[in-house]
Amino acid sequence: MGNAAIEQHVREMRDPFQVGDLTGDQRTLGYGLTAGRAFPVRDGLIILRRRALYPTPGPWRICGVSKTVDATIRNRAAYVHGADTAWHYIAARAFGNGQVGAWSKPLRLDFDGAGDLITPALPAWPIELSVSPQPAAKMLVTWSYDPWGQGDWPKDFAVYIGLSKAAIIYTTPFATVDFDPTVASYEYTTPFLAIGKKYAFAVRARNSGGVEEQNTYTTEEAIAAGTPPTDATVQLASPRRRGGGVKRR
Secondary structure, three states, rough: OOOOHHHHHHHHHHOOOOOOOOOOHHHHHOOOOOOOOOOOOOOEEEEEEEEEEOOOOOOOEEEEEEEEOOOOOOOOOOOOOOOEEEEEEEEEEEEEOOEEEEOOEEEEEEEEOOEEEEEOOOOOOOEEEEEEHHHHHHHEEEEEEOOOOOOOOOOOOEEEEEOOHOOOOOOOOOOOEEOOOOOEEEEOOOOOOOOEEEEEEEEEEEEEOOOOHHHOOEEEEOOOOOOOOOOOOOOOOOOOOOOOOOOOO
């Protein structure tokens, strides 16, 4: 297969494997050897794959190839980035026996509203968000952080609130919680909220420059419960509080 044919094949090829595929399928980029099919990419070539992180998460797809002797590898022209998007890129070497080497550590690329690269790259997004009602009409918000595939380490986490997941206000954080590289789990307890009202929360990681990743998947909601103190309950328009988070191992 000539270089032009290889490049055309890679451009048109869809994700070679998904969650649940057999290990053999993963190792051969989706091309089983038992059917007698030759491995479609020549021995020694470097395979480049990417996936979209936001605004819409996507699967891993092959987006380019490069010769072993090349100093760089890049995505093909058809694989554009666009403004307000983020991507993970990984690479591995193909072998003539139908195998592929270990994939590299993901490289994260983020692009701003003008389509320019954000430097430093943004942190990974928080995971395992949970919201639970507490006594006195408070809410406990907890989450974890895994640095796998991140760009820059977080400086802190921004906690956002709304009356539904679709109505979360991302303009100004309701609170912030400092990042600590020695712990993996975090929590934040809100001030008093309105009993019986549903509240939705979101958490985003922010880098040292105060730029935050734009995930929309770390959201959760719950209904405030309990008996409030004699103090007036906090409304969403009240001044935002900084801190309040208690990190835990």
